[in-house]
Amino acid sequence: MLFITTANWLEPIHPALRDRLEVIELPSYTESEKLQIAKTLSRPAPDRGARLTRRDVKFADSALRKLIREYTREAGVRQLEREIAALLRKATRKIFPKTARATRVKLDAENLKDFLGHAPFLAETAEKITAYGIATGLAWTPFGGDVLFIEATRMRGRAICC
16 A cells, blocks of 8 residues: 655654655746746636637736746745636636727736736845845745845934843
8 A cells, every 4th residue: 555645844744654754855846847837827728618719818928937926936836827817817808808809918027917916026136135224134934935124224212231
């Protein structure tokens, strides 16, 4: 008998059980792998019940890269799949309006905000910060990490020593 399971975090597993497990760690997708997956997800498929064809909606690589960097933040591609589905639904409403003639939609990095709104994750890097009083740090959790920007200010008063 072979038992296979998946887990995002090994810490809650009891040490006696973990000792008997064969653990295979799989890293997250790279950005280029996510881009290739997004290209296949962004092709409207007629079997999904949509009226869209591949000629109706065109995704630029810049739009998919921006979608990966600024609208999703996960190791897998579930949220990326949801965002692409939302884009396709909104493009369908634009292509097939109730009164006007059908048009084609080309999604690029510039008009992505019109469809999905503001990006929830900004791609900030420590090199872009040039202001004084901002320190950078790293945060780590079992589900990923991030760069932190800690801002310091100067205030009136006197220092209290230990």
